[in-house]
Amino acid sequence: MNLTLTVFRRLSLYLHYLKQLPPEVTRISATTVANELGLGEVLVRKELSFASGAVGRPKTGYVVATLIHALENFLGYHNHCRAIVVGANSLGRALMNYDEFSDYGLYVTAAFDDRESVIGQFEAGHPVLSLDDLEQFCRQQPTDLAILNVPKGDAQAVCDRLVACGLRAIWSFVPIALKVPEGVKVHYENMAASLALLTHHLRSAEED
Amino acid sequence: MNLTLTVFRRLSLYLHYLKQLPPEVTRISATTVANELGLGEVLVRKELSFASGAVGRPKTGYVVATLIHALENFLGYHNHCRAIVVGANSLGRALMNYDEFSDYGLYVTAAFDDRESVIGQFEAGHPVLSLDDLEQFCRQQPTDLAILNVPKGDAQAVCDRLVACGLRAIWSFVPIALKVPEGVKVHYENMAASLALLTHHLRSAEED
């Protein structure tokens, strides 16, 4: 099986669902999970077994606690990872405050920007540093990935610097295709497009 | 052809690419676009023709200006849509400031929250109102969709109120499956999962 973003998102949906179950529910069937989340039950079974290696018992289902632990493990909860935000605009600063990251073992340690107006600020206890200090910071603090939030025109240059600093993963909110060497993983996020697709559906619904 | 989020995102990638071309480039081939963006050329052609109805000419390609206009039209640039943010946490407030939305004709007009500490604030010129005023606001200001950012426990109740207000689309950042009537479209966003998948790839790469 192939781990796509779609699969990964569903796995975290399963995990959230399992975690909100009342504590007296100790076992659960894939059938129940599937119905609650509006998914196919075979899909749920396949993905649970893929991600957690969990073995269910016919008739009783899966042990909830085991499943939760295995999913957390697979999704990275127990495996800490350090990220920096590059470009401390309001979305960048919001991501420094974003609690949910810690559910996946992700910690934002600092932000970087080249605007005097934001340098020196603190967000959720972490500093906004000058972009000039990027290289020095990365040498001192092992950093795994960067959240890229800079203006379009700066994106490729900043990206090159991040790669030179040894980062191997970039989460880019900039809508241009970055050129990176083999071995560096880039994931593009387009918030506006996600939202706009919804409005597109609204319009098509009206036409019917 | 089916309009999925994947397709929609690629369309907006094409559009961004076309827009950053120097003005002297008036015609472009699907082959060039595909190569620049690292995609298959047949895919680009198919999606361009699907979304824009644009007709290319063998040998010369497509007229850039026509393509841009048609894509903007398809993606909603010329079709304004009003959104509210419900739950004015830092991500919610960042989305009120998010410039890119206007590229898709999206305008956030207000935010709602039930915490006294944020009610009355302004963000990008738009107010944070009391959640109590939601119904009244929606009666006075036609609103198309809501960006849902409230605590997990409140999500379903708030969602029900939004549906009762006549909203037909919800963009939810809350990781629970909402129950909505037929005809209401929900899109779930899981920022943390997107980022966590990247770190997962990092870890698997290390193991090789």
Place this chain on the structure above:
DNA sequence: TAGATTGTTAATCGATTAACAATC
């Protein structure tokens, strides 16, 4: 005319679902 490029039709690939035997 020759070559680049389009758009279509058929083939492939991957993800989801259906069917079903195994088992607690």
Place this chain on the structure above:
DNA sequence: TAGATTGTTAATCGATTAACAATC
């Protein structure tokens, strides 16, 4: 034992790619 539920194998569905004739 009978019924619920698992996990696997085969079928379907949809998205992407390959092949190719049409055409500027």
